[in-house]
Amino acid sequence: MRVLLAPDKFKGSLSAVGVVDALARGIAEVRPEWTVLRAPIADGGDGTVDAAVAAGWTRVRVETTGPTGARVSTSYARGGGTAVVELASAVGLELLPDGVPDALGATTFGLGTVIRHALDDGARAIVIGLGGSASTDGGAGMLQALGVTITDADGAPLPPGGAALARAARVDLSGLHPAAAQARFTLACDVDNPLLGPDGAAAIYGPQKGATSGDVALLDAALRVFADLLAAAGGHDARDVPGAGAAGGTAFGAMAVLGARARPGVDIVLELADFAAKLDGADLVVTGEGSLDEQTLHGKAPVGVAAAARAAGIPVIAVSGRNLLSADQIHGAGFQRALALAELEPDPARSMADAADLLRRIGRTIAKDGPA
Template sequence: MAPDKFKGSASATDVAAAVSRGIRRARPDAVITQVPVADGGDGTVDAALAAGFDPVPLTVSGPTGEQVSATYARSACTAVLELAGTCGLSRLPGGVASPLAASSRGLGEVIVAALDAGCRDLVIGIGGSASTDGGAGMLSALGAVLRGPSGDVLADGGAALADVARLDLSGLHPALAEASLVVACDVDNPLTGPVGAAEVYGPQKGCDPAQVGLLDAALSRWADVVAVTTGADHRDVAGAGAAGGVGFAAIAVLGASLRPGIDLVLDLVGFDQALAGCELVVTGEGSLDAQSLHGKAPVGVADRACAAGVPVVAVAGRSTLTPAELARVGILGSFALLDIEPDVATCLAEPLPLLERLGHEIAVQQLP
């Protein structure tokens, strides 16, 4: 049982548990292994916790500076962190966008906490960003200092990068030198330009056209300063534009490597080992649609399961994919809430009883 979350409706853990209950109603003898997954956005830490990692609660800066409660997951020297749960869109006060001032500082504060706790292998999910600050806030929390032309320390936020003149990395957290950072990243956008962070993702974060232009110019200046400081220009690296440029800062300054989010999470939670002896894999997410075909969790799960010769079906709130489209990515069929409950509001508000019913159907139709 390896679903992603139904965003805004049910966690991956709750989805897995509900479908499992439905399967057991039809097949009490079924042996079910629940391995909730995520694709690097919100739910990444939850997936690690479900796999046996320990929760580490802390308080960090939200996207606009307010203090928020967050959690990272730890097992021995490995820490799993996510941007979404610290300074992502979901943590904006009142849901009000702040595209020019929002910062990635909170993610840096979680990294500091994990390093201070002795973690040296860091897995970082960066989906769901509220900011377009080129990762400058994250670096500032880690000890970097950004200064303007007169030597003043810059404020947080992407707009402030229009005035960046110097980057001082001498105060970076010393443990970074011996740490390994792997970032979950599912986009290949560069930092700047017509397919860069501001142009492509700025509007989703509340930018109007003028603000998009301002942020793109500010990111270009930021990339110039980072290149002078580090001796290498990473603005055009695939994935540099991820999370408003957090990908850029992670690559250019922290020496991080980027990996597809679902592959990273599947390795983290031991998915391949859990497949041994399975007769069926159930995956899913809230909406199975065209976006699902581009590296989302259900397709990543199906890739691994098919390689092991295990058939796959999917549960969803809704599915707009044809049977042929599903088959092309290794999914035999889909079971959607809207198939059994036409009222969308009910599906969103009370998904778990409906998921139990789908689990019962899956057992009847798919299990020998």
């Protein structure tokens, strides 16, 4: 039996690599003769770089600044001329000091610093995982780190954050990093929100980042100013492109100035991991994430894995911390069955704390029962 382990992270408990390790230990305790193949994955958000590294890419460590300007140590993945950069590990919500949001002042500058490092190192294809953003600055900080100048009516550079864009008077693209114009940018993006309006970056995602209703109105107006100035400066007017509102409008900035194109995150990660080749010869695939729920059914990693495995005629088992889907939804998503930690430990706090041991026990169950 050849088992391919391809889960996403269990957020708050274990990384995808940790999930794979725990399941593998359980399987080996019961079926040491089975061959266990490892392919930890992600959906384009946090964990995307780790998934690429697990697939054999090289980790490149770099110093940058977080969403509020504090120093951050992060990394990106490099394979040939391609670099995989992860927004969450540079300027994500998890990096807010003491977890305190800064809806108006958080910036994507640190993401741009990481991209600049990759460009300086020779990368000419950049994949940006957009999940987990702490800011709503339309990608302005990212572009500033890449050489774009944004000034107020007095010609002074704007401070960081989305709110400051309300005072923007001029955008100058002439200082953009030369390699950025030559590089191909791809965004791992699973939303279709535009930049502005009731379905835009500020209205839909701002409250998740601590924005009040007044903050949302201010940020939306500021992003409109920024979009107008970018268009006037010669950038592509991408404000209405589906997905432009992703990551607080970071997708918009990348589309407007860097010519970025958006693709579903799990599709990108499966390609980075050469997942099709790993499926060859597998008898069973095990995937999953922390919570199997309605969001899982809309482009999340386990469903992408199940689709690829189903196309190859390989049965799939889903594992999770909790399962909120019905049996019909589980089967409709392509899973033969689903196993949840909550079935072994109903207390959520204990389940998260003991996730590794519970997953080891689930690995034993999979080894005993097989695909059935």
